[in-house]
Amino acid sequence: MEKWKRVLEDMGHRVYYLAGSLGEQDGIVIEELHYQHPVNHQFVANAYEKLADYADAESFRDDVLAFAARTEAALCLAIDRYRLDVLVPNNIWSLGWGLPAAIAFAEAARKKNITCVAHNHDFHWERSRYGNPTNIYVSEWLRRYFPPALPRASHAVINKIAQDELHKRTGLQSVVVPNVFDFSTPAWTVDEYNGDFRQAIGVKDSDILILQATRIAERKAIELAIDLAAELGKPNHLSRLRDKPLYDGRRMVEDGEIVLVLAGLPESSDWYREGLVRRAEKKHVKLLHVNDRIEATRLTRGGRKMYSLWDAYVHADLITYPSVLEGWGNQFLEGLFAKKPMVVYEYPVYGTDIKPCGFDIVSLGDTHRVDADGFVSVERDVIERAARESLRYLLDGDFRHAATERNFRLGERHFSFDVLKTILSRWF
Structure with missing residues (x-):
């Protein structure tokens, strides 16, 4: 994403990172998006391992949707505050790890009618971890949001195999955006250090x-x-x-x-x-x-x-x-x-x-x-x-x-x- 940011800025765009944590970077923080958020860890365990922390699938569904609604509200606020024109969800709609995040981004995109370019590296069907959901709601979310078919959303994948598989499974078209490197940077050489x-x-x-x-x-x-x-x-x-x-x-x-x-x-x-x-x-x-x-x-x-x-x-x-x-x-x-x-x-x-x-x-x-x-x-x-x-x-x-x-x-x-x-x- 750093490479995309650099190139987009060179093209004249103003670019913000938006994440659950930013380290030393500047940007927009939405804590619910943190990859290691303890609530999301609970969702992942109950979605793909065993429904152990809920009385039934419906109570699990309600918890996920409530967390997604919080995330969506924060995302809509960021879109308005920073006057965002385009969202670039990075693996949000592909991996299957962040169920509420995927729902939140899709619903915010619909509500705000904002253009999205989804940057998809790893799809949930490529990982055995996500292959056996514990309930029908997880299966439906994976089908509906990973990735979603939105009228103003385009999809980028990183290789031709993923491109073919995405189309075969969902009917969605995508563009291959390979990994890149800045070949114009000064050569690495032996130096005093x-x-x-x-x-x-x-x-x-x-x-x-x-x-x-x-x-x-x-x-x-x-x-x-x-x-x-x-x-x-x-x-x-x-x-x-x-x-x-x-x-x-x-x-x-x-x-x-x-x-x-x-x-x-x-x-x-x-x-x-x-x-x-x-x-x-x-x-x-x-x-x-x-x-x-x-x-x-x-x-x-x-x-x-x-x-x-x-x-x-x-x-x-x-x-x-x-x-x-x-x-x-x-x-x-x-x-x-x-x-x-x-x-x-x-x-x-x-x-x-x-x-x-x-x-x-x-x-x-x-x-x-x-x-x-x-x-x-x-x-x-x-x-x-x-x-x-x-x-x-x-x-x-x-x-x-x-x-x-x-x-x-x-x-x-x-x-x-x-x-x-x-x-x-x-x-x-």
Whole structure:
């Protein structure tokens, strides 16, 4: 939404954030919209798990509608006070989490006859959590409001798969608005601040730093990155890496290692994180969790220097992006901008929305298995091929430069702020 706001402001519009909480941002606060509102937590539990806090479905319905009416009143007040012309509900009408919020936005839009552009990332039918409502009222709300068919509402989705499914399920037309990146921003480079990043996290200059920049979550399939690192660490590959200078002139001397660095926030279950550690130990892969040194921006906390995620990208020799499920893929755009070679599992949306652009990647294929413990694997020959292709990016500077520059230009052409501006111009 920050990207939409920036582009809309560049187009001359006055834009307000409207949310249950705003952090350090300015905007309009409606407390009932807070994602973690305790009342909404109760609604979610009773709507999708068990109707435990109400005598019957009717009393549950009445509570939800009363909360929705409060939210609607606050929303109508904001529309009048700030003279709003357009509402951009962000996942309000798609996910199924905020039942009263969805009702409130739809009814306020009808009452005020205001234009809406719904920005839908994740639909309720994509999540098992919302698949078995506890009563008929929840089912009806999901059908009626997620998303609603309003005469002045347009719908934006983030990939072609969602676009097709939305039309099939509801008959609603939508426009694909992909994730974008500001390709005009200054390049990330080694500078005085981040020059010691490797040293700070325990990676030597002679090491190959493989960066997994995503959050740590099961669907990110980080185990595939471990498998790739293990393959690159085999003697035959190490000998090639040590025989001659790397792409940037460094030498991977005898003490050089393949190091997999996890920079993202841990959001997975404990068993998954512990399983990753066990897998790395079993395969003799050096695995570093460095999120405790990463912040949204550079800062010092308690006398300890913190780095941005962009600082981690600067020092990466190779990026892994092995997710088996993504709504789109922000980290892929970051890798394009950073001009780093990427090892990618071709998840479904990659195949429909990104691959046709013709990016140069190291592919982990588009077929995987999930074992009894919930961990992902691909065929042995896929990992071996990916390692061989990765070696070329690590050893051939000219090849690496040409491929990453081409990827940058393709990203700029297809997924820049200018592209977003062109799309948004149809509504604003």
